[in-house]
Amino acid sequence: MTAAVEFLSVSRHFGPVKAVDGVDLTIAEGSFFAMLGPSGSGKTTCLRLISGFEKPTGGTIRIFGEDVSNTPPHLRNVNTVFQDYALFPHMNVRDNVAYGLMVKGMGRAQRHAKAEEMLALVKLDAYGDRKPAQLSGGQRQRVALARALVNEPRVLLLDEPLGALDLKLREAMQDELKALQKRLGLTFVFVTHDQHEALSMADSLAVFNEGKIAQIGTPQDIYDRPATRFVADFVGSSNVLPPDLTRALGGPAEWASLRPEATRLSATGPVSGPVKALRYLGSGTRVVIDAHGTEIAALVPAGQPVPAEGTTTAFAFEPSALHLMGTK
Amino acid sequence: MSSSPAILPAKGPADRLTALFWRHPRVLLAILLTPPLLWLGVVYLGSLAALLLQSFYSIDEFSGVVKEEFTLKTYAELLRPSNFDILLRTVLMAAAVTLACAALAFPIAYYAARYAKGHWKAAFYLGVMLPLWSSYLVKVYAWKLILAKEGIIGWAAEQTHTSWIIDGLLSIPGMEGSSLSTSPLGTFMVFVYIWLPYMILPMQASLERVPNSMLEASADLGASRGQTFRTVILPLALPGVIAGSIFTFSLTLGDYIIPQIIGNSANFIGMAVYQLQGTAGNIPLAAAFAVVPILIMLIYLAIARRMGAFDAL
Amino acid sequence: MKHLRLMGTTTLALMTGLSPVLAQVTEIGAPEGQVNIVAWPGYIERGETDKAFDWVTKFEAASGCKVNVKTANTSDEMVALMNEGGFDLVTASGDASLRLVAGDRVQPINIDLIPSWSTVDDRLKDAPWHTVDGVHYGVPYMWGPNVLMYNTEVFKEPPTSWNVVFEEMTLPDGQSNKGRVQAYDGPIHVADAAQYLMFHKPELGITSPYELNEDQYKAALDLLRQQRELTSRYWHDAFIQMDDFKNEGVVASGSWPFQVNLLKAEGLPIASTIPQEGATGWADTTMMHVDAANPNCAYLWMEHSLASNLQADLSVWFGANPSVPAACTDGRGMATAESCTANGLDDFEKIRFWTTPVSNCSQGEGACVPYYRWVSDYIGVIGGR
Structure with a gap:
């Protein structure tokens, strides 16, 4: 070509x-x-x-x-x-x-x-x-x-x-x-x-x-x-995880990105935190969780229960959804 | 919870007046417009009508007394060779001055509108406006000295052995004079100098309104600089050029000071009006002369309109 | 009441059916406290331009009449101001005075109330520009000739004829006069041409340069067209003319003693003469408004205006001639016999004073070309027609 x-x-x-x-x-x-x-x-x-x-x-x-x-x-x-x-x-x-x-x-x-x-x-x-x-x-x-x-x-x-x-x-x-x-x-x-x-x-x-x-x-x-973190942040409103959080979630100590739509709420998990904000999007609700100081957004499809603001919740994802971006 | 009222009390007559204007916007408009309209209508249009009326009277051949009867005789008198000369001379001068002003003003205005920034822009405004702050008469007298036979131009020409250029210019038919200061060429130069700012400023304003992307678009579509100038810049700057030319043209048409001081004393419309309405007491002919620039400007504006000069307004 | 009020107002005249010509002041009463005068610039000085020239302050102290001056730059302006009213006196030139009389804007003067009248130059007492049918409409103020001003470096000897500004010729310095002479930029200059023809073409039968029949007028215009070829610029402003003598290489022109004196004072090689053909000139008259609100102060001023010390100082100041000949000799003012001679006092007989040409003249009813045609035709001549 x-x-x-x-x-x-x-x-x-x-x-x-x-x-x-x-x-x-x-x-x-x-x-x-x-x-x-x-x-x-x-x-x-x-x-x-x-x-x-x-x-x-x-x-x-x-x-x-x-x-x-x-x-x-x-x-x-x-x-x-x-x-x-x-x-x-x-x-x-x-x-x-x-x-x-x-x-x-x-x-x-x-x-x-x-x-x-x-x-x-x-x-x-x-x-x-x-x-x-x-x-x-x-x-x-x-x-x-x-x-x-x-x-x-x-x-x-x-x-x-x-x-x-x-x-x-x-x-x-x-x-x-x-x-x-x-x-x-x-x-x-x-x-x-x-x-x-x-x-x-x-x-x-x-x-x-x-x-x-x-x-x-x-x-x-x-x-x-x-x-890079910049691309992840700019292109997809992705969750950008610092190395220690990635490790806490079972990955290596690297920066990583995680799509909100690949993230779901769960009763238990390695990391949990209080629900900080809710945004209704029509096709679903975006739930923001405070995970040890890092904001993690998860997309809850319409029709599923949404936790109230302030309640503590954990979250989960398919390991393949976690995209690693190196240590810098 | 505070319990302040939904409607606040009026604090005084100013509040009540503002409320009145809010309820009846036309009242404010009327108050603002009536005095200037009265001024325009009565003083300006009234005197214009009086002028027009006078021009249809004539002067009695023997006694020199104005006959207050409707006649076109006075207008016919404008066509007498010596009077027609004045009209022709004035219109030609106004046209030449306008063209020269436009040609000189364009690059200056273009530079100021497109390239000048910050301090340079301030310097531009100062440079253009500065001459307007000093007295018109002072400028004209200064030019008389500059253009005089023994003035700085003549001196410089002599020092550089270029007097033949000036002599050559002064031997062109219609431009004759013993020096630039007594030649119609000198009158022309001073007119151009005096009215140039009135051309630059509207031109610059209109050029400033042409967005840069318009010029880039033209180049992007394959136009050379010259083509861009002819097909984009000039048409878009035309309202400014026309506005400027209305200034330079009508100011030259009406001026009677410059040709009195610079040039060969041949009359321009303004000078003729001044002399005829004075000792001669020939108010009708003076009025007829004064109507000519008004007519010329009306024709000029009509042509400009047809050319689309006001489409972009 | 000892004094009789002014009787000559137009309204009164109309009411009594009297012609305003007959009404005039018969006695001077108590001064009103002020007098309003329309005057040429420089004519009424109170020491503000130059401390030495003040003929107002003492008058105000002595008479109790405050002098208010409104200056006018042209005869037309003067006529217009007098038509508007509100003024008592005007210093009118010959091309305005008769218009003011004809328009009933000024009133006859009772010369018995002006003791100094007897000192007025006899040649001016009955001058036609202020005397109509034997009635005086003012007191003479100043007069002067339109002299031929020339450059003494070009003319070692004074030119003897106006031909230097009318005919193309080689001047004594070996160069042509073309482009080096000027003429006055007012239609009244037609009279200068007529006066030149009066001398050189007697067959035209011109008796007065202000009374021209069609043929005489045409000959004058032809001469002026010839002059147009020589003249690069016409003058109307005294200071522009002075500048042209300094910077434009102009060497000869009709002019006023005013310019001559100023240029001489600057040390320039300038002199003036009255050539063999004679010269035109101007003579100004103090005239009184028909509705003058302050007639008593006006009369007091007219008397004062003839005082020989005022006349002498003004003569020096303005480069003009006093209407009171004694002013040149009695030593009460600055003028001397020499200064008066320089201003043209001895040339009175050679001078034909400006007056407005009218169609009804000594050649007959409607026989002469009136002034408004002088205006339009002179415009044509200057325009090259």
Whole structure:
């Protein structure tokens, strides 16, 4: 498989701030790749390094094998869907979509036909004459998508593309984006801080922390086998167990992660503690137990009895659910 | 548990007044708007109407007394070659000044809006505003000295043996003068200097409102800098350019001080109005002259509107 | 009551059916305590600009009339202020005085109540810019010529003719006068051209530069168009003109003694002359408002304004000529025979004083070109038409 994007120990420093620090990364062609991390972790800077809005201060970036370190954005065959969509307010939807074709010198009739085609793809065929201000957030998002895709880029970059949408619309768009990517067979690289979004959409993802990649892999890998405490904590709201607690629970003296949904309450067990908080989630109840100073969350499915706050309870899990992360 | 009442007692007239405004929001609006509207309606529009009325009177050929009868004769007089010259000269000057201001202001405004940060931004505002704080007349007189034959520009040209440049400029037909200070070119330069801040500030404000992502999007879609400038920056900055040009254009149309001090004494609309309403007592012609800038501005605004200058407002 | 009140108000005149022309003050009563005067800047000094020049303080102490001055910069402003009312006196020039008379804004003066009237220059006593049908509408204040100011480094000898500003020629320093001369930026300058033609083209039959028929007027405009070619800028502000002589290389122009005196005082090589064609000039008159609220103080001021020491000091201060010739010689003020000569006192006969051109003139009813056309045509000339 060809690499669509390659980072070879790429850095981007802003003075003393190391926004991206020695990142190595390979994004396979045709994959749906997510960059996940809290704000300030370097994921957006990485995206901007691919589009060319940032220049690396060290290392090499290749797109389909070509070194793009000295290529300005407008000569890179990649397109971006911006977080705020960045639609041109003085042009109608059709002209917005046709913009990339216009600056390349395509004739008016031809580019308008292509734009309409692309609007049909994102189910906005009737909206060509409207101004961006007359569209809803979801519609603008689709226009931004169409505007980027009409240029037939080798890689499509999406910067928090669903961040501004409400929950329901976001879920619908997630499915649609995924379907679109499959249909077009394009490489999609998208940035998000929402772990659910990243896990549900990406073929593979990179978790960023403080300018470095903490872990890279498939969603399954990352969810089930977080490489570090940070990943475990950030990706899945996992229970992170310190070495002594792991040992108390029968494991080696290592850091470990334990999924709440793999944890159940039991009458007896090696470790018990008082119930500190209860949170009703609809599909179940999240029970937080104070286990020798470490908070352990367990998910009680709906229909099962829930202990009252303050009562002492023990907990249990399948030994295979405990994922060890080393001593550091 | 305390047992404070659900409704607090009014503390005084201010509380009661606020309550009144809350119950009847229109009362406050009326109180706020009536005085300025009265001022605008009576004083401003009233005098404008009086002006318009005067322009339809004429002056008696023999006695020089104003005849208060409706006629278009006075407007016809505007078309007399010597009067039409004044209109043409003023409009051309205003247009040239506006174009020059726009061309000079854009890079400055662009820099200030996109790149200047912190101290540099403060320095920019200070630099642009500072000339506005000193007296208009002082600036014009200072320019008279700068542009004079024996002024600093002439001196510098002589020292660097570049007087031929100035002489060349002053021999262009229509620009003739014994020095920059007595040439229409000098009038133009001073106009540009005096009105430039009025172009920079609205331009900068409108450029500041263009989000960075818009420019990145344009580059991302394959546009070169020039294409981005033409198709994104300029259209989005247009309201600011138009606002600035309304200032520079109308201020030049109406000014009568600068051409009196700098230039070859040829009349501009403002000077003609000043002279005609004075000793000549030819109020109708003065009024007709004064109506011209109003008409020109209305046409200008109509064109600007058609060009979509106000769409982004 | 010993004093009779002013009878000449318009209302009274209308009520009694009398023409206001006949109504005038017959006796000076007790001073009202103040007098309000519209004056040219520099005309009424109380020592605030320069301690040596004060002709108000002593008057106020002696008469009990406080002097309030409102300065006006143009004749039009003066006329406008007098039309508004609230003033007692105005120092009107010839291009305003007759308008004030025609508009009934000023009242006749009873010269019997002004003892110093007898000391007034005989040539000014019945001057047409304040005397209408034998009735006096004011007392003369100051007068001066519009001299030809020149640079003495260029002109070793004073120029003898106004042709240096009207005709293209090579000046004594070997360079053309093109771009080095100026002219006044007011339509009244048409009269200067007419006066030049009066001398050089007698066949036009001009008798007064302020009374021009169509042909004479056209010839004057043609001369002015020729002058436009020579003039890089016209002047209207005395200080701008002085600056142009200093920084713009201007070497000759019609001007006022005021500028000449100031430039000389700065040590610049400037002098003035009245060439063979003569010159135009201005003569100002203190006139009294028809509704003057303080007529007694007004009369006291008019009497004071003719005092030879005031006239002498003002003459030196303003670079003008006193209306009372004795001021130049009696030594009560700063003026001397020499200073008066410098200001043009001896050139009275050569001077034709500014007056507003009207269409009904000595050439007949409607025979002359009225002032409003001078205005629009002179605008055209300066604009290159």
